[in-house]
Amino acid sequence: MEGLLQVPFLTALLAGAVTAGIPLLLAGLGEQMSEKAGVLNVGIEGMMLGGAYAGFLTAISSGSIWLGFLAGACGGALVAVPMVILCVQRGLNQIVIGIGLTLGLEGLTAILHHVQFSRTYPRLARVETLPIPLLSDIPILGPALFDRHPFVYLAFLLVPALAILYRGTNFGLWLRAAGDRPAALDVTGIDVIATRTVAVIFTGLMAGLGGAFLANVGAGIFVPFMTHGDGFIGVVLAMLARGRAASVLAGAMIFGGCLSLTTAFQIAGVNVPTDVIQMLPFATVMVVLIVFGRQASLPVALGLPYVRGER
C-alpha cells in the first residue's frame, strides 16, 4: 500500500481520470442541453456507441484522428435524428424511444464490429500529444492536464463556452423556457420544436465525440458495448449539475477518477480485484444520487412533449 500517494500513482490516477472523464464530460454537456430544453435523452448511450463506431472506422481507414472525431460527431448526430423526429416532432415517449435507440445501437455496432473487425482487431496508434510549454512540466498535474492530445483541450474549453451560451445569450433563455414552460416560449414567436431539435442534435454531436474519443484516444480500438454505461452516467451528471456546465465538468472528473483507479492501483502495485474497481463508478453514482439527488432541480417540462395549442 505504500505505493499510494506517491508521484507515479497520483500521476496515473489523474491522467486516467482525464482520459476516462472526457467522454463523460462530453456526454454530460450534451445531455445537459437536451434536459434544459425539456428532452430527457436516454438514447445518449446509443449515440455514444454510434459515435465510437463511426469515429473508429473513419480513423482507421483514413488514418486521420481528426476525421475520426468529425465522423464520430456525425455518427452521434445521426442517431439523434430519430429522437428528434419521434420525440420532439411527433411527441412520442422520450424514455421508450431513448432506450430503444440505445439497445438498437448496441446491437447494430456489435454486428458491424463482428463483420468488420472481429478477425483482425485493428488498433490505432497512440495519439500524439501537444504539450503546453511550462505548464506540462508541473509534476502530477502537468502530464495529466497539459500534455494531451489537442482534442482534450478543446473539450475543456467547451465548458466555459457553454456557460457563456447559457448565461449570456438569448438562446440560453430559450433553452430554459423550452424546458420550463414551452408554451410561454412559443407565444413569443420562438419555435419550441426548433429549439429542442437543436438541443437534441447537439447532444448527439457531443455524445458522438465522446464515443469517438473513447475509441480513438482512450482505447485505440472499437469493441462492442465499449461505452459501458458512460452515457447513462452523463444523464446523471446533467441531472445533478443544476444547469451549470462547470458542475458537469466536476462530476465528470470525479467519475473519471473512479474509472481510472484500476490502472492506478496496478501501477502502485496494489492488488484489488478488477471487478470491484469496475463497480466503483456505479457505486459512486448511487452514493452521489443518495447524497445529492435531492438537490437536483429539473426543468418542469422535462420529458413532456410540446403540442401547440393543447392545454
Added chain:
Amino acid sequence: MPADTLMAKPHARPQPLAAPLVALRGIGKRFANVVANESIDLELRAGEVHVLLGENGAGKSTLVALLSGLLQPDAGQIIVDGSPMRILSPGAALALGIGTVFQHVMLSPALTVAENLLLGQGWWRRPARAALDQAVGAIARDFGLNVDLDAVTGELSLGEQQQVEIIRGLLRQTRLLIFDESTSMLTPQGIEELGALMRRLVERGLAIVFITHKLDEARRFGDRITVLRLGRKVGEISSERLEALDDASAHQEIVSLMFETIKATGEAVVGKERKRVAMSGKPLLELRDITVTGQSGSTGIEAISLSVWPGEVLGIAGIDGNGQKLIAEAIAGQRRLDSGKITFGGIAIDNLDVGARRKLGIRYLTDDRLSEGSVAAFAVSANLLLKEIGKEPFWSRGFTRTAVIDVHANAQVKEFDVRTPSIRTPIGKLSGGNIQKALLARELFGDARLVIFSKPTYGLDYNNIVTSRRRIAEVGARGIAVILISTDLEEILALSDRIAVMSRGRIAGILENTGDARLAVGGLMVGGALEHG
C-alpha cells in the same frame, strides 16, 4: 390617478368606419366532436375596442388561439390589411402585429420577468437588458403599469403576471392587442385602470379585442360588442347603436343575446340576509399577530389579527397580491408562521400540519384550481377523494374499493351539480365552473367547520358565479365559519357579515357589512394603495 380611473369613455366617435385591420370570414374550428367556432365573421378596426362577450365555452378562447397562431381554423379566412393570411405560428401573428394577453398566463415561471420579456430576440445576442429597462420604464410611465423586472415570475401573483403580459404586448410593434379575460384577476380599481389603459391604447391607433363575460365591462369599455354563444356569433352591437341605447336597454339587449334562458336580473348577486353573529361567544378561529415573510420580494403578511365566529362569513377584500393568499395558506397549514399564534376551537394549531388541520375541520379552496387544487389527469371520482386517499371506507387494508368510491362520486356529482360526461372523466377536461363545484364538494365532505374560499368565482361564467355564491351563502347558513377572499368587491359585499381589508400585507381595517360599507371598504383599499404609491 383618480382622473384616469374615472375617465369616461368618449362615446362620440367622429371618424367614419375605417377598413378593418383584421377581419374574420366564416371562421370555423372543431375539436374531435365539439364545435368550438362556427362561421364567425368579425371585423377588428384600429381605434376601436371590440368586445367579445360570451359565457365560458362560447368559443372566445378558441378565437384568440386562432388569431394568435396557436391553432389553425378548419374553415374560413383571416384577412389582415385586406389580404387573406394564414397565421401558422405565434411568430407569424407577432410579425403581423397581433399581440395577446393570455387568460392563462403564458410566462415561464422559472425565469425572471426581464428574462421572459427578452425571450423573443435573436439567439446569439446578449439579452438586451439596458434597452429593456428603458422600454419598460417608458411603458410604466405612460400606462401606469408597474413590475419588478428582477422578480422570479413564478413567485408573482397571477394579477402581477398579467401585468407582465400586458407589458410584453406593448413592447412589440403591436397593432392589434387581444385581452383574453384579462379582468378576471383584477380588483375593481384594476379593472377601471385596465379600461382606461385600453382607451389610451385605441387613441394611439391600436385595435383592441377585449374578451370578457361581464356585461358592465363590455358596455363601459367597448366600442362595439360581439356576442358569442356556443361557438356562434349571435349578435353584434355597433358603436352607433351602443351609443344610442341607454344603459338599461343596452343591458337588456346584451343579456337577452347572451342567455336566452336567463332573465336579465342584473348583477349576479345573491341577496343576503345579514345576520348579527353572536360575537359574545368564543371565536372558532383566532389569529393573533401572525407574520409570514413573503418569498423573494413578494408581499408578506405582518401582524395579522382576526377572529371568525361559527356561521359567520368574513370577507377579506383587497387588491390582488396584498397577502390575502398567505393568510389562507397560513391558516390551512401550508405556510410556517414567523411569529404569532393561531387557535382553532380553543386549541393552538400553529404546529399542526395540513392533514391534522383538515381533520379538525379546516378546509381551503384554492383559487389555483388546476394545479394546486386538483390533479388534472385524474378522474372526477378520484379528485373528489383526493384528500381521503387510503382512508375507510373508500380504501380498505390497502385495497381501493372502486364501488364505494363510485357511489360517493355519483352522489357528490349529483348534489353539487357537477356537469361531467362521467365520473371517470379527467377533471382537467371540465370547465372552470365545474371543477370549482367538484372542489367545493370535496372540501365540504366530512366535518367542515371552517371553509376558506380564495377567489371562488374567478374565471367563472354568469351562471356558475350565481351558483357558487349561493353555495357560499349556504355554507355560512349551516353554521360553518367562512373566510371569503376575493378581489371582487361586489362579491364581498354580497356575501360577508364582516369585511377585513388587506393592504400591503396588513389589515387596514375590519368593518361590519352595513349599508355604507362599500364606500368605507373602497376607501381602505384605495387609502392603502395611496399610502405606498
